[in-house]
Amino acid sequence: MSHLPVLEVCNLQVAFTEHKRSISVLRGLSYSLEKGRVLAVVGESGSGKTIHAMSLLSLLPPTAHVTGGEIRYQGTNLLSLSARELRQVRGAKIAMIFQDPSASLNPVLTIGEQLIETLRAHQKMSKQEARQQAIKLLEKVGIPDAEKRLAEYPFQFSGGMCQRVMIAMALSLKPDILIADEPTTALDVTIQAQILRLIKDLQQETGMTVIFITHNLALAAEIADEVLVLYAGLCMEKSPVKALFDQPLHPYTQGLLASLVSVQHKTEKLAAITGNPPVAGEVFSGCPFAPRCPRALEKCRQQLPPLFEKEGNRQVRCFLEGSK
Ligand SMILES: Nc1ncnc2c1ncn2[C@@H]1O[C@H](COP(=O)(O)OP(=O)(O)OP(=O)(O)O)[C@@H](O)[C@H]1O
Ligand SMILES: [Mg+2]
Numbered sequence: 045m046s047h048l049p050v051l052e053v054c055n056l057q058v059a060f061t062e063h064k065r066s067i068s069v070l071r072g073l074s075y076s077l078e079k080g081r082v083l084a085v086v087g088e089s090g091s092g093k094t095i096h097a098m099s100l101l102s103l104l105p106p107t108a109h110v111t112g113g114e115i116r117y118q119g120t121n122l123l124s125l126s127a128r129e130l131r132q133v134r135g136a137k138i139a140m141i142f143q144d145p146s147a148s149l150n151p152v153l154t155i156g157e158q159l160i161e162t163l164r165a166h167q168k169m170s171k172q173e174a175r176q177q178a179i180k181l182l183e184k185v186g187i188p189d190a191e192k193r194l195a196e197y198p199f200q201f202s203g204g205m206c207q208r209v210m211i212a213m214a215l216s217l218k219p220d221i222l223i224a225d226e227p228t229t230a231l232d233v234t235i236q237a238q239i240l241r242l243i244k245d246l247q248q249e250t251g252m253t254v255i256f257i258t259h260n261l262a263l264a265a266e267i268a269d270e271v272l273v274l275y276a277g278l279c280m281e282k283s284p285v286k287a288l289f290d291q292p293l294h295p296y297t298q299g300l301l302a303s304l305v306s307v308q309h310k311t312e313k314l315a316a317i318t319g320n321p322p323v324a325g326e327v328f329s330g331c332p333f334a335p336r337c338p339r340a341l342e343k344c345r346q347q348l349p350p351l352f353e354k355e356g357n358r359q360v361r362c363f364l365e366g367s368k
Pocket of ligand 2 (some may be wrong): 093094095225
């Protein structure tokens with residue numbers, strides 16, 4: 045296996061402009077991802093998970109822009125590509141599935157029309173070839189009676205089945221990287237587990253790289269090789285999955301894990317992290333987690349800790365760990 049990373053995100057900064065004010069939402073995110081790895085990006089609502097995914101595909105809303113950094117896909121900085129070059133990357137090299145599959149499908153076209161159109165937009169093939177390919181793809185994602193279901197419309201599919209179709213579409217162009225943004229959040233728990241299993245199986249079969257975005261650490265534990273904990277647009281901790289669960293280093297990760305354990309054991313009192321994350325636009329000079337941190341030092345309120353490198357390929361943004 046080549047050890048050249050398939051994706052390198054270097055000091056990525058994204059801001060929104062509102063009433064002529066620039067509001068930072070990603071404050072210098074860096075990570076590199078080797079081919080075939082599964083990275084889970086975990087964080088509370090508003091931490092910047094989706095904005096990070098959208099910036100990888102240059103699909104940011106019009107009021108948002110990348111204000112610094114690089115996104116290197118196989119060595120090429122995606123931020124320097126023309127719109128035309130980007131279209132060749134999007135979908136074919138880096139594909140994405142979203143939280144609400146029914147909103148991503150066109151309600152007035154059949155499932156078959158949408159799949160066939162996607163296939164033919166990027167690859168030279170006849171309608172008949174594309175149709176055969178579409179049937180194979182639906183079978184692959186576990187849709188029974190695939191041939192018959194090609195003629196059906198999205199409303200005739202359940203939420204779980206729609207998500208399977210979205211996965212089929214994402215896989216149709218054999219992308220190197222699949223970004224899955226909360227792909228199971230809109231589904232009930234049993235279906236969630238099936239979709240997670242499907243993504244995992246397909247990842248192992250194709251060897252693609254996956255960026256799995258979730259607010260749920262338990263899902264990250266199921267699927268990821270590595271976990272990146274995002275907080276207020278900053279990486280707080282990045283670690284191989286097992287080490288993170290065995291010994292979380294950052295007080296925020298420790299709090300997230302404690303909440304997870306108390307939910308699983310149905311203890312009466314949820315060991316939740318008190319307080320709220322900073323709101324967009326809030327200016328802070330120290331660690332953004334300091335106001336909620338049970339172990340914060342005076343220094344933590346004044347100075348932003350850097351990401352300290354730790355043994356076992358881990359990184360943590362915490363002065364308590366930096367001094368060890
Ligand atoms: N269109 C927008 N205009 C202004 N601010 C936005 C917009 N979209 C997102 N933001 C802000 O950017 C920050 C990051 O949002 P993002 O959607 O990436 O969060 P997230 O981690 O994906 O949250 P969730 O778990 O709710 O999906 C938030 O503070 C949010 O308020
Ligand atoms: Mg989101």
